[in-house]
Amino acid sequence: MTNGKTAPMTRIQQKNRQLILDGALGVFASNGFRGATIDQIAKAAGLSKPNVLYYFRSKDEIHKTLLTRLLEMWLAPLSRFDPKGDPLEEVLTYVRAKLHMSRDYPRESRLFANEILQGAPHLTEVLEEDLKTIVDRAVVVIAGWMDQGRLARVQPQHLIFSIWSMTQHYADFDVQVRAVLGPGHDPFDEAEKFLEQLYRKMLSV
Amino acid sequence: MTNGKTAPMTRIQQKNRQLILDGALGVFASNGFRGATIDQIAKAAGLSKPNVLYYFRSKDEIHKTLLTRLLEMWLAPLSRFDPKGDPLEEVLTYVRAKLHMSRDYPRESRLFANEILQGAPHLTEVLEEDLKTIVDRAVVVIAGWMDQGRLARVQPQHLIFSIWSMTQHYADFDVQVRAVLGPGHDPFDEAEKFLEQLYRKMLSV
DNA sequence: GAAATTATTGACCAATTGGTCAGGGTCACG
DNA sequence: CGTGACCCTGACCAATTGGTCAATAATTTC
Incomplete structure (x- = not known):
């Protein structure tokens, strides 16, 4: 069962x-x-x-089931980098995908954030195997683009961290974002424009 | 007492x-x-x-005391923008200050993250008053720099969000960062270099 | 449509936890 | 050195909570 x-x-x-x-x-x-x-x-x-x-x-089993299912969905877009595509557009597509996930699945984002914040007691092994493997593959692709001079050189892992942190921020820290912006703002819409500017300038050679 | x-x-x-x-x-x-x-x-x-x-x-009172003290320290550096200083250096100084806070006070960062994640039940009023006021002031200074053409134009609030999210990420998601990087990395040292590159390129006119 | 299987629940239990309290110890100060 | 204020704790309590179980209801199967 x-x-x-x-x-x-x-x-x-x-x-x-x-x-x-x-x-x-x-x-x-x-x-x-x-x-x-x-x-x-x-x-x-x-x-x-x-x-x-x-x-x-048990309660644990519910939690574990949730985390396992979540992790797949959460990491999937990272595997979709196409080495043959246009580097900047590939990155921007990923940024948008992650931002839309924050907007459309904030509960999933918060569940994940909670787990990592507590030190990932139920995820450590998954983190160090699956996650690292997937990221490493993406890093190779990104580093390839940089080697070809098609993307400004930065440390790929930290580029990925920057995408994760900024996109998830809008889900996880939603109350803070809204408190700071006040009424009359669409955080996710503005974020999308901001992030596009940011990565275009940062990654252009 | x-x-x-x-x-x-x-x-x-x-x-x-x-x-x-x-x-x-x-x-x-x-x-x-x-x-x-x-x-x-x-x-x-x-x-x-x-x-x-x-x-x-009560337990609540301990928690509340902690949050109140923390918030002061946490927001202080944001008030130190000097309109007369060099815009890019002012921003970079703030970025470094926040990153060092993540490195040196990770418990504080996580406490704060936990609270916001849960919807900030003990902080909503503080968030909407103090926090918004302080940020608004910083936004004015930053927008001024942009008006003078001394800084690339982006939405200042989101610039601040980007700094918060990326710097706090290294404290709050420490296990994830280390799992991805593997051994032999100094996350905070690398982050400092990465963030400097990022903001220099992004904010240069 | 009866037997077997699956689904559901009220009542219960043991452990944990926030918080109290009476009483005894300790310290500063005259 | 005595006395009042401050400090500390074992024992306790009520509420919450994860989880069990026997009994009953609903479904499936033959």
């Missing part, structure tokens, strides 16, 4: 596991792991607490 | 309140507010739980 690969899931299992994960995503994102209670998750999912624990062995 | 202004504090009060705040900073930073327990704080401070509650009425 907890094994997605072999055990065939009934319709009810499909539906309820999804309800739980959806509810839990919001609860974890806005309260952190320790701050989230199974009761809150159950309520958000529209189920009873024992019923939640019927579909997931 | 809880009022720092009028009531004179004994040596013991001074010392123990400081011990508690120091201990609590670490505990809150690495566990979040809900994840932190008074027992952990007491242990970190080397005091008994009831003794901690002798110096602070």
